[in-house]
Amino acid sequence: MKRYKKLILLFIILIAGSCTKDFEELNTDPTRGATIAPGQQLASAAYFLSGGREAGYPNLYLFLPRVQYVNGAYGMRAGTLYARQDFYNDRVWEIFYNKSIKQLVDMLNRCKDDPALVNYVAAGRILKVYIFSILTDCYGDIPYSQAGAAYYQKVYTPVYDKQQDIYNDFFKELDEAVKQFDPSKEAIANDIVYKGVIANWKKLANSLRLRLALRLSKVAPEIGEKEAKAAVAGGVMQSADDNFKMIHENYNYPDLRGNGLSQALAEVETFRYTMGCSTFVNYLKTEKDPRLPVYFLNRDGNDKDITALTNFIPIIPGHYWWDDWSDYTTGDGTNIPHLNKFCRINTAFADLKANFLHLGYAEVEFLLAEAAAKNWISEDANKHYQLGIRMAMKQLEMYSDINPIKSNLVDDFVSQHVLDPVKAVEQINMQKWVALFPNGLEAFANQRRSGFPVLAPISDPAGENETNGKPFKRLFYPSTEAYNNTNNYQDALKRMGGQNDWLKPVWWDK
Secondary structure (H helix, E strand, O other), X not given: OHHHHHHHHHHHHHHHOOOOOOHHHHOOOOOOOOOOOHHHHHHHHHHHHHEOHHHHHHHHHHHHHHOOOEEOOHHHHHHHHOOOOHHHHHHHHHHHHHHHHHHHHHHHXXXXXXXXXXXXXXXXXXXXXXXXXXXXXXXXXXXXXXXXXXXXXXXXXXXXXXXHHHHHHHHHHHHHHHHHOOOOOOOOOOOOOOOOOHHHHHHHHHHHHHHHHHHOOOOOHHHHHHHHHHHHHHOOOOOHHHOXXXXXXXXXXXXXXXXXXXXHHOHHHOHHHOEEEHHXXXXXXXXXXXXXXXXXXXXXXXXXXOHHHHOOEOEOOOOOOOOOOOOEEOOOOOEEOHHHHEOEEOHHHHOOOOOEEEEOHHHHHHHHHHHHHOOOOOOXXXXXXXXXXXXXXXXXXXXXXXXXOOHHHHHHHHHOOOOOOOOHHHHHHHHHHHHHOOOHHHHHHHHHHHOOOOOOOOOOOOOOOOOOOOOOOOOOOOOHHHHHOHHHHHHHHHHOOOOOOOOOOOOOOO
16 A cells, blocks of 8 residues: 555646646646655656556657568567657657756755655656767767756756766766665665665666766777776675666556557557568577577467567568468468567566566676677676676566576577687677667667668668668757757757758767
8 A cells, every 4th residue: 555655646747747848838837746755756767668558659750660570560660660750759759858857956956955866866866868879879969968957056048068068967977876875874765676776776887887988988988998997996786786777566657557569569469560570580590599489479360479480580681560461372372461570579578567677687798798898897897798698598587478588598699709819790680689679769779880780771662761771870950959958959950961851870880
């Protein structure tokens, strides 16, 4: 009953802070509820990261098809055909700025002068860096230093900070936040991320610092190396218990407690049309990866598993489910109707109560492997690489409907994957690509940064592509910025050539 009352209070807060589309509402006093607890605001900001259907839209329709994990559904045309779709494009901006950042900025301002609440401030700074890292990696230069300052500083048209400056501040913020925690002060209540465990928050900060350090591997490797060393020295994730994941519950739209990706998949048979892309499926086949049947399966019209007959037939990048219309005839003469011949995403990822992993131990091991391969840290790159693979298979057990992969299959696969010093960066990032599924947001960033996977050319039967076949490099700034923040918006456009261009790379994408 106590937990139930807390959830009711949380969603009252969420609803109260949700009506932010109008400019006037964005700039009203967010402290009208003077008794809002900081833990409630921290929880609110976290819930919007992967809870609710609108949070799931950009992942499903833009990022997952952009890195060629899946395609097939009509809504995926933006991600797989590079055809502009502003609604999905704008969700990242609208949700993170108007929901998460608004809550965090208010919470940090309310708590900053109270020494007893220092742990809320430290955790809020870390979460704020994580959210802004997604925003800047998606859009490039963005409002950062003045974002959310309408009420407290009367700044209604925030400047667009340069991504390079934003990244420099990220490292400062993470370093200071880790040092700011004080176990003798008030514990973080209602912490839906780490249940108030300060040690876990510190590991998240350092692991995020390591992720962001590797982002700079091409544009500013000397800074990347310095920050990677500092992150490792500070202490990164050491086990799956340190994972930064959101635990969701069995609630559909519009309830934020349900997994947003799953809510999006539940919409108008989208799940049925979310099919394994040939780039991803064929790589898993070539590697003889035991995760292939975990990620995808085939079912007939009666929901019977027919994967043994189809052997995971994938769909070509750019195609909808109705393209290449023909039935499939198996070796024994069985006819498989067109709609059922392509492998589709496993039901576990459409479960409303599925967890969503934002940054996990397996990814950290791959980050350590690459840092070691670049001689940024003095550790065994192959050891981290193989442990990353092992932990990536283990992390799938966080889905209630997925059985553990048999230990002998894991052992065999790991033993067959040894780093070649010449191809180490490619090997690490290909396995990282597999491990990140279904986190399309991070996969999108890492693919641009590392170049892996090398994306296959798209097929465009209806001529819908808008980029001459080139994968987009960023998201469009929302059109509302041109009206609400005109001068700063125009300044940002000038820095990337004068147009709102999704083919222009962000600063670190060299």
